[in-house]
Amino acid sequence: MAFDLDRYRERAERFGEELSREYYRHLAGHKRELEIERIYDSYADLFARDSVMALRDRAATAGDGDRGRRLAYLLHFGFDGLIGLETRAEAAELAGLEASLEVDAGDGALPYRSVVIAQANEADAERRAALEEARNLVLEERLNPIYAAALERGHEICRQFGWPSYAAAYSELRGIDLERLREQTSRFLGDTGEVYSTVVDAQLERARLPGLGELRRSDLPRFFRAPELDELFPAEGLIESFEETLADLGIDLAGQSNVHLDTESRPTKSPRAFCSTPRVPGEIYLVIAPTGGRDDYGALFHEGGHTEHYAHTEADLPFEFRQLGDNSVTESFAFLLEHLTAEPEWLRERLGIDDPAPAVEHSRAFRLVMLRRYSAKLAYELDLHGPSADLGAMRGRYAELLGDAVRVPWPPAGWLADVDDGFYAACYLRAWALETHWRAALEERFGHRWFASAEAGDWLRDLWRRGQRLNADELLAEALGEELDFSWLARSV
Numbered sequence: 001m002a003f004d005l006d007r008y009r010e011r012a013e014r015f016g017e018e019l020s021r022e023y024y025r026h027l028a029g030h031k032r033e034l035e036i037e038r039i040y041d042s043y044a045d046l047f048a049r050d051s052v053m054a055l056r057d058r059a060a061t062a063g064d065g066d067r068g069r070r071l072a073y074l075l076h077f078g079f080d081g082l083i084g085l086e087t088r089a090e091a092a093e094l095a096g097l098e099a100s101l102e103v104d105a106g107d108g109a110l111p112y113r114s115v116v117i118a119q120a121n122e123a124d125a126e127r128r129a130a131l132e133e134a135r136n137l138v139l140e141e142r143l144n145p146i147y148a149a150a151l152e153r154g155h156e157i158c159r160q161f162g163w164p165s166y167a168a169a170y171s172e173l174r175g176i177d178l179e180r181l182r183e184q185t186s187r188f189l190g191d192t193g194e195v196y197s198t199v200v201d202a203q204l205e206r207a208r209l210p211g212l213g214e215l216r217r218s219d220l221p222r223f224f225r226a227p228e229l230d231e232l233f234p235a236e237g238l239i240e241s242f243e244e245t246l247a248d249l250g251i252d253l254a255g256q257s258n259v260h261l262d263t264e265s266r267p268t269k270s271p272r273a274f275c276s277t278p279r280v281p282g283e284i285y286l287v288i289a290p291t292g293g294r295d296d297y298g299a300l301f302h303e304g305g306h307t308e309h310y311a312h313t314e315a316d317l318p319f320e321f322r323q324l325g326d327n328s329v330t331e332s333f334a335f336l337l338e339h340l341t342a343e344p345e346w347l348r349e350r351l352g353i354d355d356p357a358p359a360v361e362h363s364r365a366f367r368l369v370m371l372r373r374y375s376a377k378l379a380y381e382l383d384l385h386g387p388s389a390d391l392g393a394m395r396g397r398y399a400e401l402l403g404d405a406v407r408v409p410w411p412p413a414g415w416l417a418d419v420d421d422g423f424y425a426a427c428y429l430r431a432w433a434l435e436t437h438w439r440a441a442l443e444e445r446f447g448h449r450w451f452a453s454a455e456a457g458d459w460l461r462d463l464w465r466r467g468q469r470l471n472a473d474e475l476l477a478e479a480l481g482e483e484l485d486f487s488w489l490a491r492s493v
């Protein structure tokens, strides 16, 4: 049967709608089960090799205009789905084990997935380390063999499609020169090498944790959790501070009929804020179970950034430009709003904090750790997924690259689990850089208090309505005439 592109587009959009709604219902606690198998089954034709090959043939000759963009985004979607479908047995087994396995540090069992939260809430450094060791043992013995099988399967599929490696496949599918990004982020690591220790050590000292050199990886969740900042970020003020911030930008959250703010508490609701987009811009959920704390504020504003970006996307753009494309773009707007919760002016005005310095400095240190960790992750993933990857050496390579960047001895156990599908780490890295361009432009045009300016809101809405038709580089060139520059990012920290 001949390949019908219009029908493919239509079915791809409906698949995304059903999948996204199912995730929303599960994660928001409306239903216990996550029934995605059935959705994949009824749309399996989208991810059949023939369909993906047909998309690839068409994309190859479609040129650089919107026709080419739409086909490139569809091909990326189809290929992700194909790998997902062909490794779904491993994915299901991993999900089942991660939800059921227990970890015992010698003082009673706790669920595998709750270890990081337990470490964040544990004041005793020795118990945090014991939890880490017990979890890593389970990870190595029970989960890594399954992760390895899925990894090799993914690599094999890329070779069957004629790509020399998984890295080459995703460089092409994402339209991102990943090797160039590795150079940019390794320069970022060099540029921030000195400031990193100064900034992080000062915050570790304030949190009464050991400095770099003695700090262990198991201490990081405790450091990020920052319980001493809790009183500055109360649960009660969370939603209100978000609503008021949007109101200042000229956005009436309660009046947005396409945005469903879900704040109700339900027993199985995800503790972490998320945004779900069954239809863009028509049906968007912003879900939160407010608990307060710095991290909760950051998460709501991050997800709120996605929400507003999607909610303002023009309805008459083709599906590919509303729902697919370069996620560096939507992540940049998520980081932009998230960053407000680390702005001194915003903290003073919105949360009434007299001395915002401790919160600002903690966020700066947290951001530096994340940026350096992701820079190292990208370098590692390029090695792991490269044409000449020696899998036997990758466990050590992971510990070496991550440990050097974060300056904490890094347990090698995560060498397979701490890997994002399809180089999503590249989106985060580009988004962090893009966000510094947006922020500089907003400050230049509307001042340091841009977040309280309706004109800044208009300016942002003009970017948001474009959806993800353009990738991060193209959008930045079109909007500001600039090129993505990681040295701005280094200067911003």
Ligand SMILES: [Zn+2]
Pocket (backbone or CB within 6 Å): 302, 306, 331, 334
């Ligand atoms: Zn995000």
